[in-house]
Amino acid sequence: MAIIDLMVTLSNWFWGVPILVVLVGGGIFLTVRLGFYQFRYLPFILKNTFGKMFAKSEGEGTVSAFQAATTALASSIGASNIVGVPVAIALGGPGAVFWMWVTALVGCATKFTEIVLGIKYREKNEKGEYVGGAMYYLKHSKFPFLGTVFAFMLMIEIAPSISTQTLTFIQNAEHLGIDKYVAVGAFLIVVALVVFGGIKSISGFCEKLVPIMAGLYILAGLVVIAVNIVELPHVFGMIFSNAFTPTSAMGGFAGATVAAGIRSGLARGAYSNEAGMGTATIAHSAATVEIPAQQGIWAVFEIFVDTMIVCTITAVVVLVSGVWTEIGSDQAAVMPAMAFGEVLGQNFGGALVAIALLMFVLSTVIVIIFFGEKQAEFLFGSKVAMVVRVIYILFIILGVVLDLGTLYSLLDFMLALVIIPNMIGILTMSGEAVEMMKQLFENPKYYPKAKK
Structure with missing residues (x-):
């Protein structure tokens, strides 16, 4: 269909130079506006996130920090x-990891800006x-209609x-020998059991599952x-050098330009840490x-765990094992299973990756259903939100029968229509984020090194 082709074309265009301008350019602007807080206050941030993961939260709210x-x-x-x-590595080379x-x-x-605005409003x-969420703070921005656009x-x-x-989930269950309908x-x-329990049930479930699955x-x-420790210096050398120079073809790897590395790395980073979404x-x-x-400040914790640890582990495993040079880009998704299999045995390594994927997908679906439900609640009220929750559950069943082919590109297109209004909003409201940052780092009650 012509409309689908147009959406795919626009999607591919947006996830090129525009995403660099919107997400990275916007992130650099906010980093400067916030005084490079993620670097200046890193020890304090780590102490009060990693160091206080199970501490009791003070103040108002529904769940713990x-x-x-x-x-x-x-x-x-x-x-x-x-x-x-x-x-990303298959399409952009090792340099994609740097980006x-x-x-x-x-x-x-x-993400700091998003979170503080979310709490404020x-x-x-x-x-x-x-x-x-973004829909709530966007309705207080200079362009209130953006909240409705984002939510919808x-x-x-x-x-x-x-x-x-x-x-x-189904494909990996089948890899473990589980019938897809049973899976x-x-x-x-x-x-269903978790999402119908509400935010406390979802938070309690994730509090237990996320540390286990990531660990x-x-x-x-x-x-x-x-x-493969001896390969580590060479791997990091490739990551930094190929970020600025083309990656030569070798084995099953067809080679990549610097532009391809930047695009692949930025898109992967955006999807991974969700900053800007x-x-x-x-x-x-x-x-x-x-x-x-x-x-x-939990923004740093979240991005550190998600991108700097989990994604980096995946990237380094694929690179040190050398499997990225053995498999073409059309089969790139099997690289981690092969890399783990070379050391842990193909059966055990493949099963480990499959189980990790099962847990990761389970947690993701549970949470995004909650996210979607909250958009419906914002737009139409809590009664409609309950109906939307049921509709989302039905889309789990459709995952068995639908041919999802071009849906991935269409998802990129729709995600662009989520990112654009959000980034416009947080950039225009960045002054409020600066003031809320000062409430923490210029108050001795919260930041001991602050001037009294």
Whole structure:
């Protein structure tokens, strides 16, 4: 169909130079505007996130600061952290990893801005729960209609996204020898039980699952890297050199230009940490805090875990093992399983990757259903939100029967229509983020080194 072809063309265009301008350019602007807070206050941030993961939160909110962060993290740590990174390397070479890191570092400022605005403009719903997100702060921006645009586009985008995630789940279940109908049935039941329990149920589930699934994957990845430790200096050399020079063809790798590396790395970074998408703030807005910036610093924690640790582990495993030179880009998604298999045995290594993907997809679907439901609640009220929740559950079933072919490109197109209004909003409201940052770092009560 002509309309689908047009959407795919526009999608491919947007995820080129425009995404560089919007996300990285916007992230650099916010980093400067916030005084490079993610670098200046890094020790304090690490101490008050990693160092206080299980501490009791003070202030008002529905869930703890850590539960809110792990709920947001469950959305961003998904199948793409395992299969998306090798695809980026296959298309852009090792240099794509460098640009993925760049997106993450400047994304800390973007996500901080989103989170603090989300906390500032959150509201209480009919159940007495705190709700917030980009749609709530955008209606207080210079362009209030952007809140409605964001909410509607995200609500629509999440439906096919659930089906694509379900397809990934089914394919990996089949890899483990599980019948696809049994797999989708079990998947459906677990998702329904958790999402119908509400935000507290979702947060409690993610608080337990996210550390386990990320920890197991990271540990296994470090084992593979340790076995190939002699290759590590060469790998990091390639990452930095190929970020600015073309990558030569070798083996099954066809070669890549610098532009391809930048595009692949930026797109992977954007999908990975979700900075600029405005989605994570939906979960963060329920956090129990005294001032918004207390939750804002969890942006660094979230991006650090998601991109700088999980995505980097995947990238280094693929590069040190050499599998990226053995397989063409059309089969890039199987690279992690092959890399793990070379060290841990093909059966065990393949099963480990498949199980990790199952857990990552499960957590992602649970959280994005919650995100989509909140868009419906914002637009139409809580009763319609319950109906939308059921519709999303049905899209899990459609993941078994739909031919998802071009849906991935269409998802990119719809995601662009989510990112654009959000970035316009947070850039025009960045002054408010600066003031909320000062509430934390210029107050001795919260930041001991602040001038009294």
